[in-house]
Amino acid sequence: MPKRETPLEVREPEPGGRSDVATDNPLPEPPFLGTEVVTGIPLADYAPWLDETALFKGQWGLKDAGTIEAEGRPRLRALLDRIAREDLVEAAVVYGWFPCVSKGDDLIVLDEDGGERTRFTFPRQQRGRRLCLADFHRA
Template sequence: DWSPFFHTWGLKGVYPRILDHPDCGPQAQQLFADATTLLDRIVREDLLTARGVYGFFPANAVGDDVELYTDAGRSTVLATFHFLRQQAHREGSEPCRSLADFIAPRETGLPDHLGVFAVTAGIGLKELCERFRAGHDDYSAIMAEALADRLAEAFAECLHKQVRCQWGYGCGEGLSNEDLIQEKYRGIRPAPGYPACPDHTEKGTLWRLLDVEKNTGMRITESFAMWPGSSVSGLYFAHPESRYFNLGKIGRDQVADYQKRKGMTTAEVERWLGPYLNYDPSE
């Protein structure tokens, strides 16, 4: 998806129409030409390396948590992902959603699975940008970073397509690139730190499950930012009604429940979820 690439440079529009925009079209065309030239060089000279890891795990929902099990017997919990539920007033019959809704509840006895992944296209990016900046070529350094971000997102999209086929429901999709950009497929891949699951600390569980650093070289910082920056991680949900949503504001009652489930203090939860609180923690 090239559109976010142009947004990086402050050009608002949708690719490929932006190339013919009456105002920014010429600038967009020049950027695109420079990008494809550098991309060809990156491929030709192996300047960036993409690495990824993913796995499927037996899973069931327990309230707003999703338990992952060591095997199909589902007697031993391997890890737990903790989710939050929308609390703001919904119009009509619109439900208050949690990502846990898209996994079969444990009490139903239905076997379900959750996919987990982490990918990067940023191995070698730091060194490449340092070379450009050492030659006083900041433009190419920024261009390389923008391309690496697009490659990481493309890697995530490509892997998700492969996963849907392996999972047994996506082999016959026949979707175009535009269809993929518009997410016209079954399933979602939400990422910790984004609107449906805004708690970045859930990345810690993901990293331990897949041994991400050992398998890819990707790391998470103390603030749970991913390194290299051109990286994507998240969860695969296969439920046909799964969808993205914005958590919105949550109250003290849910924070109290969440801190117990997470084994964190209330202050820690409030720090990580600050923008999503419907109250002032200092009051």
Template sequence: DVATDNPVPAPPFWGTRVVKGIQQADYASWLDEGALFKGQWGLKAPRGSGPSYEDLVATEGRPRLRGLLDRLRTGNLLEAAVVYGYFPCVSKGDDLIVLGDDGAERTRFTFPRQRRGRRLCLADFFRAEDSGETDVVGFQIVTVGSRIGEATAELFAADSYREYLELHGLSVQLAEALAEYWHARVRAELGYGGEDPAEIEDMFALKYRGARFSLGYGACPDLEDRAKIAELLEPERIGVKLSEEFQLHPEQSTDAIVIHHPEAKYFNAR
């Protein structure tokens, strides 16, 4: 029941581009404070009497965050970079087929399908091969570089565990912030960025058009597919390598399949 008559946007270019030297101020505003304070730092109000969570955020969370961001900036510990691109594609059953310049198959992703409910599969959000139309898919890999990982390793080696956990948690969330920031750039380049909500909280609630699906989760759980994205994007150009276990290095890096279809939202296929 996925719509097949949604307009296919025209990308500003075909192939890939590398962007380096992205300024911290550009993507730090996309930092999800809730995910950082609660998920990474474990900030929570005590049971019974005591300060509320909002009070703790104001007195502990945000001051500590500002201090760490200043340290990252003055110490030049962030090397934010992106490699991304747009590729023609079609779908066939559960497969997303990425096409080359000549229209021939370049690579293929096979995604799992839900066994109940809407029986969704990521391939459903692209034009079918037999439709006579060609769709567009985006891929992106972002990183905040290796220096911040080296800084966290030094804290761990020095038994500075609290500082290590805070800086490591922030580095992971900054990589996510960069990924969200660049996804917004992709939406703008594809012509529907104007549909984005005005409030940042609605951004974190994914109330924008389309979705950014990272490998290893929900609808695309197979990490082996990272090798296909790496072959398309060549992330070594921004200092990111893929391990034999299909993990991205530096750790503070993330990849994604960017889908423009208005109905594309997160779901679990298994």
């Protein structure tokens, strides 16, 4: 491997707080405030999202592609068929829309009275645009 002629440049984080994300975009109107529960989600709607790598290699310990194809995939298909046939799983999801504001790297979820319900702190990029998820919400 050839020797590097110039040393690797290490830069300190750029000064400043919030990134250059626009703060004057129109606010979308949420379809509702609070939570909603959706039940009866069909297996076919979420089975394609299974993390097969984690299942085959991590949970089942199948390491090579041949074993995964010969043992893993048929085993998974059989399990999914059994789940559907015997109605073994009732999938549901809870989701919601809540008013929120940002302050620095924090996203603050508000309650019905405008008080703080909970707060999430997100990491900020240390260089470049210094993006943070909180930047995409109004201050």
